[in-house]
Amino acid sequence: xxxxxxxxxxxxxxxxxxxxxxxxxxxxxxxxxxxxxxxxxxxxxxxxxxxxxxxxxxxxxxxxxxxxxxxxxxxxxxxxxxxxxxxxxxxxxxxxxxxxxxxxxxxxxxxxxxxxxxxxxxxxxxxxxxxxxxxxxxxxxxxxxxxxxxxxxxxxxxxxxxxxxxxxxxxxxxxxxxxxxxxxxxxxxxxxxxxxxxxxxxxxxxxxxxxxxxxxxxxxxxxxxxxxxxxxxxxxxxxxxxxxxxxxxxxxxxxxxxxxxxxxxxxxxxxxxxxxxxxxxxxxxxxxxxxxxxxxxxxxxxxxxxxxxxxxxxxxxxxxxxxxxxxxxxxxxxxxxxxxxxxxxxxxxxxxxxxxxxxxxxxxxxxxxxxxxxxxxxxxxxxxxxxxxxxxxxxxxxxxxxxxxxxxxxxxxxxxxxxxxxxxxxxxxxxxxxxxxxxxxxxxxxxxxxxxxxxxxxxxxxxxxxxxxxxxxxxxxxxxxxxxxxxxxxxxxxxxxxxxxxxxxxxxxxxxxxxxxxxxxxxxxxxxxxxxxxxxxxxxxxxxxxxxxxxxxxxxxxxxxxxxxxxxxxxxxxxxxxxxxxxxxxxxxxxxxxxxxxxxxxxxxxxxxxxxxxxxxxxxxxxxxxxxxxxxxxxxxxxxxxxxxxxxxxxxxxxxxxxxxxxxxxxxxxxxxxxxxxxxxxxxxxxxxxxxxxxxxxxxxxxxxxxxxxxxxxxxxxxxxxxxxxxxxxxxxxxxxxxxxxxxxxxxxxxxxxxxxxxxxxxxxxxxxxxxxxxxxxxxxxxxx
Numbered sequence: 001x002x003x004x005x006x007x008x009x010x011x012x013x014x015x016x017x018x019x020x021x022x023x024x025x026x027x028x029x030x031x032x033x034x035x036x037x038x039x040x041x042x043x044x045x046x047x048x049x050x051x052x053x054x055x056x057x058x059x060x061x062x063x064x065x066x067x068x069x070x071x072x073x074x075x076x077x078x079x080x081x082x083x084x085x086x087x088x089x090x091x092x093x094x095x096x097x098x099x100x101x102x103x104x105x106x107x108x109x110x111x112x113x114x115x116x117x118x119x120x121x122x123x124x125x126x127x128x129x130x131x132x133x134x135x136x137x138x139x140x141x142x143x144x145x146x147x148x149x150x151x152x153x154x155x156x157x158x159x160x161x162x163x164x165x166x167x168x169x170x171x172x173x174x175x176x177x178x179x180x181x182x183x184x185x186x187x188x189x190x191x192x193x194x195x196x197x198x199x200x201x202x203x204x205x206x207x208x209x210x211x212x213x214x215x216x217x218x219x220x221x222x223x224x225x226x227x228x229x230x231x232x233x234x235x236x237x238x239x240x241x242x243x244x245x246x247x248x249x250x251x252x253x254x255x256x257x258x259x260x261x262x263x264x265x266x267x268x269x270x271x272x273x274x275x276x277x278x279x280x281x282x283x284x285x286x287x288x289x290x291x292x293x294x295x296x297x298x299x300x301x302x303x304x305x306x307x308x309x310x311x312x313x314x315x316x317x318x319x320x321x322x323x324x325x326x327x328x329x330x331x332x333x334x335x336x337x338x339x340x341x342x343x344x345x346x347x348x349x350x351x352x353x354x355x356x357x358x359x360x361x362x363x364x365x366x367x368x369x370x371x372x373x374x375x376x377x378x379x380x381x382x383x384x385x386x387x388x389x390x391x392x393x394x395x396x397x398x399x400x401x402x403x404x405x406x407x408x409x410x411x412x413x414x415x416x417x418x419x420x421x422x423x424x425x426x427x428x429x430x431x432x433x434x435x436x437x438x439x440x441x442x443x444x445x446x447x448x449x450x451x452x453x454x455x456x457x458x459x460x461x462x463x464x465x466x467x468x469x470x471x472x473x474x475x476x477x478x479x480x481x482x483x484x485x486x487x488x489x490x491x492x493x494x495x496x497x498x499x500x501x502x503x504x505x506x507x508x509x510x511x512x513x514x515x516x517x518x519x520x521x522x523x524x525x526x527x528x529x530x531x532x533x534x535x536x537x538x539x540x541x542x543x544x545x546x547x548x549x550x551x552x553x554x555x556x557x558x559x560x561x562x563x564x565x566x567x568x569x570x571x572x573x574x575x576x577x578x579x580x581x582x583x584x585x586x587x588x589x590x591x592x593x594x595x596x597x598x599x600x601x602x603x604x605x606x607x608x609x610x611x612x613x614x615x616x617x618x619x620x621x622x623x624x625x626x627x628x629x630x631x632x633x634x635x636x637x638x639x640x641x642x643x644x645x646x647x648x649x650x651x652x653x654x655x656x657x658x659x660x661x662x663x664x665x666x667x668x669x670x671x672x673x674x675x676x677x678x679x680x681x682x683x684x685x686x687x688x689x690x691x692x693x694x695x696x697x698x699x700x701x702x703x704x705x706x707x708x709x710x711x712x713x714x715x716x717x718x719x720x721x722x723x724x725x726x727x728x729x730x731x732x733x734x735x736x737x738x739x740x741x742x743x744x745x746x747x748x749x750x751x752x753x754x755x756x757x758x759x760x761x762x763x764x765x766x767x768x769x770x771x772x773x774x775x776x777x778x779x780x781x782x783x784x785x
Contacts, residue, residue, distance in 0.1 A: 221259035338408035407451030430474035618679035644694035
C-alpha cells in the first residue's frame with residue numbers, strides 16, 4: 001500500500017512539474033526561449049529533463065532561456081545528492097551501504113615493508129633532483145582517499161580520457177571474453193547476402209550508433225558533455241570495466257538519469273570511444289545549424305557528417321580515411337545498392353553518385369590544396385544529387401517526413417541488429433543489462449530512420465537473443481527467445497500495410513542448392529530452425545543432462561516452424577509435414593545416432609570380454625530404451641503423445657536389422673544361440689511393453705502390427721527340436737549297441753543289473769541333462785524339452 005502511494009505521489013509530482021514548466025515557458029515570464037538542436041517546438045522537448053531551478057533563475061533575471069543549458073544543468077545536478085544551503089555541517093552522504101560493509105577490521109594493518117632499491121635500476125644519488133609533480137598531484141587527494149584504496153569511482157562521460165580506439169577496445173575485449181568460455185557460432189549465419197562495398201561489423205556498429213544519436217537529437221536530448229573536469233588516464237577505464245559485478249558500488253545509472261545516462265550506457269555497450277562520440281555529437285549539432293524546422297532524424301547523416309567533420313579532428317590520417325570510407329560506403333549501400341524507394345527515372349543520378357563517391361576517395365591521394373578543393377566540390381555536387389535521392393517519397397510518406405537512406409532492406413536490419421546487441425551486459429555476455437527495458441524503448445526512436453516495424457523488431461530481437469544463447473549457452477536467454485517468438489504476429493494478425501511491406505522484403509542468397517529467394521522471416525528464422533533441427537536430431541548426445549534446455553529448444557523449433565509455414569515457399573515444401581511428423585523425425589534421427597554409438601562401444605567390449613556382440617548389443621539397447629522412455633519421452637510426448645512408441649519401434653527395427661542375419665544362419669543349437677536368443681527375446685518383450693503402455697485409445701495395435709517380430713520362440717523351438725531328435729537318434733544307437741553287447745550277468749548279488757545300464761544312463765545324462773540345464777538357466781521362460 002505504501003509503495004502504491006509513493007508511486008502515485010511521484011506521478012503527481014512529475015505531472016505538476018510539467019504543468020509548471022509548460023506554463024512558465026508558454027507565458028510572458030521569459031522573453032525568449034531557444035530550442036535545443038533538433039527540436040522544433042516544446043512538444044519535441046522532454047520537460048522531465050529540464051532543470052526547474054535554471055528556468056526560474058532565467059525568469060527572475062528576465063534573460064534569454066536556452067533549453068539545452070537547462071537540460072545540461074538538470075543532468076549535472078543529478079550527479080550529486082540534493083543539498084540544502086542552511087543544513088548542518090555534520091550531515092554527510094554515503095555512496096555505499098554501511099549495513100553490508102560489515103564491522104571494521106579489529107586487527108592492526110600489516111607493517112609497511114621497507115623498499116630496497118632494485119639491482120636492475122641505478123641508485124639515485126642525493127644530488128639528483130626528484131620530480132615533485134607526482135607529490136603535488138597526491139596532495140590534492142582528499143583525506144578520505146588513499147593510494148591503495150580499492151574504492152571504485154563511477155565512470156562518466158567526462159571521466160574518460162581520450163584514447164586511441166583500437167588499442168583500448170582490444171584491451172576491453174580481452175577482459176570481456178576472458179570471463180566466459182564462448183561457443184563457436186560460425187555456422188549460425190543470417191540468410192542475407194553480403195554487401196557490395198564489403199562493409200564489416202565494425203562499420204555497421206559505428207553507423208548504428210550515429211543513427212541512435214540522431215534519433216536522440218530529434219527529441220532534444222543530444223548534448224555534448226563538458227570537459228571541465230580533470231580527466232584521468234585510460235587505465236581507470238580498464239579498471240572500472242574490470243570490476244566485479246558483486247561489488248556493492250553504485251552504478252553509473254544510479255548517478256545519472258534520463259536520456260544522457262542511457263546514451264552513455266549505449267556508448268559503452270556498443271564499444272564506441274569517447275572521442276568518436278563527441279566528434280559525432282558535434283557534427284550532428286553543426287549539421288542542424290540553419291535548418292530551422294527540420295528534425296535531426298530526417299537528415300542524411302553520412303553526408304552531413306562528411307561536410308561537418310574535418311580531418312583535423314582525427315588523431316591520424318589513417319583513422320580519418322577509414323572513417324570517410326565508411327561514410328561513403330554507407331551512402332552507396334543506402335542510396336544505390338539497397339534503396340528503400342525504387343529509382344524509376346533517377347537511374348542516371350545513381351551512376352553520377354557512384355562517380356562522385358569515387359572522386360572523393362581519390363582526392364586523398366592528391367596534394368593537400370588540390371585534395372581539399374576537389375573534396376569540397378565533390379561534396380557540394382554530392383549534396384545536390386544525394387538529397388533528392390534520399391527524399392524521394394515512399395508510399396504513405398508526407399513531404400520531408402522521412403529521409404530514405406538507411407531504411408532499405410537488408411541494410412536496415414543489419415544496422416538494427418547492431419543496436420540490439422547492446423542489451424547484453426558488457427561484463428557478462430550471458431546476461432542482459434539492467435537497463436534492457438530502457439534501451440529497447442530508446443531503440444524505438446530509430447524505427448523512423450531504419451523503417452522498422454513491430455514484426456521486424458520482434459524477429460530481429462529473437463535472432464539476436466538466439467545467437468547470443470548459442471554463443472554463451474545461457475539457458476535464461478533461450479527463454480527470452482521463446483517470449484520474443486511468441487510476440488511475432490502471425491499473418492492474419494498483421495495489418496494490410498505491414499503485410500505488403502514484409503512481402504516486398506526479399507533477398508537472393510546462395511544456398512546449398514544454388515541461389516534462392518528468401519523472404520525476411522525466412523532469412524532470420526531458417527538459421528534458427530536448422531540449428532534446432534540439428535540439435536534435436538541427436539538429443540541423446542546434445543542434451544545428456546540439460547533437459548530444461550531441450551524442452552526450450554523444442555518450443556523454439558515448433559514456434560519457428562509455425563511462422564515459417566506461413567511463408568509461401570516454405571509452405572509448399574513442408575505442406576505434407578505436420579508437427580507430429582517433425583517430432584518423429586527428431587526421434588528417428590537421434591535414436592539412429594545413439595544406436596550407432598552403441599554399436600561402436602559393443603564391438604570394443606566384445607573384443608575385451610569375448611562375449612557375443614549381439615547379446616551385448618541387446619543389453620545396451622535395452623538400457624537406451626529405458627533411458628529414452630524415462631528422460632526424453634516426457635518432453636517429446638507433449639508434442640506427440642505416441643513418441644515413446646515411435647522410439648521403441650525404431651529401436652526394434654534397428655536391432656532386428658543386426659539380428660536377422662544371425663537368425664537366418666542359425667541351424668544348430670550352440671553356445672552363441674543360447675547367449676543371443678534370451679537377450680533378444682527379453683529386449684523385444686520390453687519394447688512391446690513400452691508400446692502398449694505409452695499408446696492410448698488402442699493405437700498400440702497399429703504400432704505392433706508394423707513390427708517385424710524376431711520370433712525367437714519359433715526359431716529356438718525348431719533348433720531345440722532338431723537338436724533333441726539328433727540326440728535321441730544317437731542315444732538309441734548307443735542303447736541298441738549296449739544291449740547287443742550285454743552279457744546279462746549281474747554285477748553282484750546286491751546289484752541285480754548288468755554293467756552296461758550304468759553306461760546308458762551316463763550317456764543320457766551327458767547329452768540331455770547338462771545342455772537342458774544351461775538353456776533353462778540362460779533363457780528362463782523358454783523351457784526346452
